Amino acid sequence: MGIRFPILFLFVMSRTLGHSAELSALSQAIDPDWIAQALATTGKASVRKRKLPAEQVVWLVIALALYRHQSIPEVVAHLDLVLPDEVNADIAKSALTQARQRLGQAPLAQLFAMSASCWDERHQSGRAWRGLCRYAVDGSTLRTSDSPENRAHFGAQAYASGVVASYPQLRLLTLTALATHLVRDAVFGAYGTNEMLYAKSLLDRVPDHSLTVFDKGFFSASLLLQLQTKGHERHWLIPAKANSTWERLDPHPTDYRVRMKVSPQARQAEPDLPAFWEVRAIETTTSHGKKRILLTSLMDRQTYPASEIVHQYEERWRIETSYRELKQELLGSELTLRSGTPETVYQEVWGALLAYNLVRLEMAEVATEAQVEPTRLSFITALHYLRHEWGWMAIEAPGKIPAHLTRLRNRLADLLLTEKRGRSCPRVVKKLPARYPIRAVSKPK
Template sequence: MPHITKKTVLHQIRQFKNSIFQFSHLPFSDILSTDALDLIIEHSESSRDRIFTPLVTLKAFIFQVLSTDGSCRQAVNHVLSERLYEGKLANSIQTGAYCKARQKLPQKQLKQAVESSGQALHQQAHKSWLWKGHNTLLTDGTTVLMPDTQENQIDYPQQSNQKPGLGFPIARIVGLISLSVGSVASYAMGAYQGKGSGETSLFSQVIGVIAENDILLADRYYCTWAIIALIMQQNSHILVQNHAQRKPDFRRGKKLGAKDHLIEWEKTKRKPGWMTQSDYDALPNKIVFREFSVKGRVYVTTLIDAKKYHKQELDELYTQRWIVELDFRSLKTHMKMEMLRCKSPDMVRKEIAVYLLAYNLIRASIARAAKVKKQIPRKISFMTTVQIFNEGILSLIVLSEKGLKYAIDGLLNAIASIPIGQQKRKPEPRAVKRRPKSYPLLKKPRNKAREAINS
């Protein structure tokens, strides 16, 4: 945006960083870097709007996805509150200008901001948060729904067993999430069904993010020759449960212990659909990996040193794979990403990117509090941090440098003061007392139902 001066841009970036608790005296002080914010400003479409600049719009968008209401009106009201705190003129609370400004944000650069912030937080994890010196990533797939518009249906068609007008467009997302700090290091999204839309196809788009010496925990769906070979090719590691169709035979291979051995797996003749033939041909004809059993559960791993990586320890590590389900629950249920709001595919992709960016910023605040207070990030309440984050944004705007340091220290103390998993409650029935309102299900497209009422 060439009409904005460099001094103004730097001021906006500094304000943005202050609002997300990113200060130089704190750990993880540059998770969302100046370069990433510069790229978002640079690639935003030009606008004469002096209120909804790219960073003001992005901050309002982040607040919107973190808020309990989740509406554009609440985001605009938040901008109004910020301007009044700063002694500026009030903006209109009509949402039109904000919605147009959101459309001007660059989707590619938003995704890059998600991945750069998530990877930076993952790579800077404190050594005490690692497993035997290894940083660990979790992967899995999930789905999200979006408004039933013609544009969304073209890019993300509803499930084929649903009648037209009665379902919702649906997208599949596969994410790489850090076990130690919970940040989203990378993600890929596509239609729910059709060629190239499966979990492993989407996973192939993010596999290159797994760094050397990192461990990937995944479910048995990822126990394929191609995935294991690619992981080994980039000097990373994987721990997965054996695929149900592969029957282990512990009489074969090099024995490492009871039901623990090294085996050789030959390349399959048929390549997976998500790989090019040249990439598949470049992989070795055989790979050697470890297979072991603990309490009837059979695992496959590239961590072949049985003395350094005892199979009982690996079994305990794998029990943490289910944490990825809690992370998706935080996004979809607590942050309400399960049903998106945007009505075009381009805005849907931006909305998902902003959800994941906001999620990473919350995880960064948790990591800061954990590092300062010598705690484990995964043992600090996510939703408490969201609430403190939302309330803290406004209070940080008008404070001086000394006041900022005092306030942020108090906010980090508050974040670290609410651990999870410590509550002791009596068993409760899995039932609700409040009855749902007795509205009938919509059994015909809404426009036809509307015509029937008016006829």
């Protein structure tokens, strides 16, 4: 097919120049100038000569997610992150911890913001729907190590019985591109903060000429009107709640305009909200026969047909797999983060998001060359291939690298999913298996 792996081809040059293969390849995806700018802007650039300068620590944080099952010293040795020192070639474990603490989370947050917007804009070209880039907002949680600092900062889930979860948790919300599953932006913090507040902080970063798809839990006049009115051509799509009420404004049976009342509580909190707002309602039936009503700001029926809008909402369901890929595949089901302080937890999450986007970026590049949709490629297979290639190229003879790359390109079919997969059965609550056999109680005679 003439397919190329853009990052992997750079291993040839890295081996020729004598650099660490893994680090040289990754540094071609993330512009070193971005790292320098992030460090300079946040005041974290290394002034004194160190064996592990700030630039190398940035790569260490990203690599901690890519090599989740390796210890921090093993990752440092694997990527050759420590600068040469003829006097003392080793570096103490405490020095690695201190290096991460010196760096903090701000440079990683800024590096993520610069790279994510650049990569997303690069791969939105030709993948827009009727002139609109498509995104989805969704949320999840991550578990942190149980230190007093993390528990005080992030909090934990409390059950109705009064029992508190064994580990602190943080709440994570992402703005993810439907076309590539690249994470465009993210916000996270204390578990007890409502998702609606996190979602509002993402709105200013939603690009113009876009459609953002929400789950029904985000249904709020305040949230949706803020997205719609601030910016240019920023639209939204969301399913109606079961208790939603409105006034129909036209007689069309399945595609009609409605007028809804803004709650007095919302207007009291935000006096600028209107008393009423008009939206478009589209009635549809799922593959399981369940009726659903979608609400949207896309009012023009001719420009935005109802059947295509329904399809956009179906695409939103596939975004939920990105959290599975991040938590189970990239982090290897190690649900508890490494870091023991809130600052390094934030740093670790930004590094994991950067690592996830690096894999998704490579998939988008391959899909462009193969002329297929990036969502047709398997994240699990792509991740395994990349980790495998980074491993053997670091020790392989340079003359054998072209043959390995040819073999890899010929195996691209392994990355292709046969068809788009949907949910095969509706969600149901499964009964947990009993720990002990259940004995039948005999009835009294």
